[in-house]
Amino acid sequence: MKFSNSTLPPRLLQIAAEISAAGGATYLVGGWVRDLILGATGHDFDLEVYGLDMEKLFNILVRHAKPNLVGKAFGIITMRMEGMNFDFAFPRTENKIGPGHKGFAVTPDPNLTFETASSRRDFTINAMGLKLPDLELADFHGGLRDLETRVLRHVSPAFSEDPLRVLRAVQFAARFRLDIAPETQELCRHLSLTELPAERIYGEIKKLLLKAEQPSLGLEWMRRLGLLEYFPELKALIDVPQEPEWHPEGDVWTHNNMVVDEAAQLRREEYGEFDNMALMLGALCHDFGKPMSTSFSEGKWRSPAHDVRGEGPTRTFLARLTHETALVETVVTFVREHLKPALLYKARGDVKPSAIRRLALRVDIDKLVRVARADHFGRTTPDALAREFPAGEWLLEQSRFLNVLESKPKPYLTGKFLLSLGMKPGPEIGRLIAESFELQLEGELGDAMAAEEWARGRLVE
Numbered sequence: 001m002k003f004s005n006s007t008l009p010p011r012l013l014q015i016a017a018e019i020s021a022a023g024g025a026t027y028l029v030g031g032w033v034r035d036l037i038l039g040a041t042g043h044d045f046d047l048e049v050y051g052l053d054m055e056k057l058f059n060i061l062v063r064h065a066k067p068n069l070v071g072k073a074f075g076i077i078t079m080r081m082e083g084m085n086f087d088f089a090f091p092r093t094e095n096k097i098g099p100g101h102k103g104f105a106v107t108p109d110p111n112l113t114f115e116t117a118s119s120r121r122d123f124t125i126n127a128m129g130l131k132l133p134d135l136e137l138a139d140f141h142g143g144l145r146d147l148e149t150r151v152l153r154h155v156s157p158a159f160s161e162d163p164l165r166v167l168r169a170v171q172f173a174a175r176f177r178l179d180i181a182p183e184t185q186e187l188c189r190h191l192s193l194t195e196l197p198a199e200r201i202y203g204e205i206k207k208l209l210l211k212a213e214q215p216s217l218g219l220e221w222m223r224r225l226g227l228l229e230y231f232p233e234l235k236a237l238i239d240v241p242q243e244p245e246w247h248p249e250g251d252v253w254t255h256n257n258m259v260v261d262e263a264a265q266l267r268r269e270e271y272g273e274f275d276n277m278a279l280m281l282g283a284l285c286h287d288f289g290k291p292m293s294t295s296f297s298e299g300k301w302r303s304p305a306h307d308v309r310g311e312g313p314t315r316t317f318l319a320r321l322t323h324e325t326a327l328v329e330t331v332v333t334f335v336r337e338h339l340k341p342a343l344l345y346k347a348r349g350d351v352k353p354s355a356i357r358r359l360a361l362r363v364d365i366d367k368l369v370r371v372a373r374a375d376h377f378g379r380t381t382p383d384a385l386a387r388e389f390p391a392g393e394w395l396l397e398q399s400r401f402l403n404v405l406e407s408k409p410k411p412y413l414t415g416k417f418l419l420s421l422g423m424k425p426g427p428e429i430g431r432l433i434a435e436s437f438e439l440q441l442e443g444e445l446g447d448a449m450a451a452e453e454w455a456r457g458r459l460v461e
Helices: 010-021 031-037 054-061 114-118 143-148 157-161 164-175 182-189 198-211 215-224 252-266 269-285 311-319 325-337 340-346 353-362 365-377 390-401 415-420 427-441 448-460
Strands: 025-029 044-050 068-071 076-081 084-089 092-096 104-108 129-132 136-138 295-297 300-302
Touching: 010 025, 010 044, 010 054, 010 129, 025 031, 025 114, 031 044, 031 129, 031 143, 044 114, 054 076, 114 129, 114 136, 157 182, 164 182, 164 198, 164 215, 198 215, 198 269, 215 252, 252 269, 252 365, 269 311, 269 325, 269 365, 311 325, 325 353, 325 365, 340 353, 340 365, 340 390, 353 365, 353 390, 353 427, 365 390, 415 427, 415 448, 427 448
Parallel strands: 044 084
Antiparallel strands: 025 044, 025 129, 068 076, 076 084, 092 104, 129 136, 295 300
């Protein structure tokens, strides 16, 4: 396979040429090579340098930028050039000496061959290297073949030394639409996640939810590989029936997967990682209350209060993944409120503006509608297939009219104003502001002037 040097920074090719002249060799490795073959490029470059010691490499790099020796024990130097990140590492051996992700003895060895060093990687598609500056592909483990045949295959039996690799298999299979090789599946089924810290598990789940166009492919692989034993809130969704009139697509697991895929289509780079992750987790967790609330009543399958009852399992699920309080609270709010757009729209003839104002106090309505839209489209009803969600459009329009779409309502009445009227600092000020805010939410005080006039009248009383 031929590669064009136009895809690589000229400065990097110059550095590689200087390393070669000094008797060394440079390989671009890992995901960058995989993505290049798939037609994508990035701004972060992982490189392995062979045949030089640390001092010689450092002296070459310092002529081009400011190298940062961040991992002397592991043989790693980082640099930033022209807005791009470069990690230069020496090949190394890893030996499993204890449990957990830290139970490895890592030894840098610049005298290793690329074939030997690449055998420590997880999957063949990640074990390829591009030799620089001549752009020769080094592929000793069949990674190119596996990419072409859409197969995810482990490199060696050492795959089993790090149980995180089963989650990496899941997210790679989803992101690149790969079938996991039967022998790799077998190894995955014997790996336990129990020794992994939450942050490592969450890191792979995050990649699945933020990078895959169809995260459901990964969720389905989790089911097939037995990983749902570690995520009982997800496992509980399987085979929970739904009323065909509202959910002809099938059980809650099927619906949930469709909703997650719909949410993935609503991600936007401009939203930022926090909002995109909240959207995806809100979609993933939105029906966690159905297993405990579903029953057959009056000839139909019903799940009353599943929105409220979903809070508990959502908190339990997220507690195993992250301690990001703001994210957890945002997702929990999405779960509790995900039915509100449809319920308010259904009763729109009787809905008072105060209901929408109060909803805006509890949740960002624009973001809630994204979750509700994914929920609505994650079905096979005629309106969902027609991509129609009038409830969401109506709620956005009403919220915009009431000026609560971009920000939540704030009290017109302020403590500063009350102090200017001669009130003394104390709890009475807070009570008066709260009382006026209730009237404001109900529409009885239309602006700050009205709130201040009301306050004057109260103080006269």
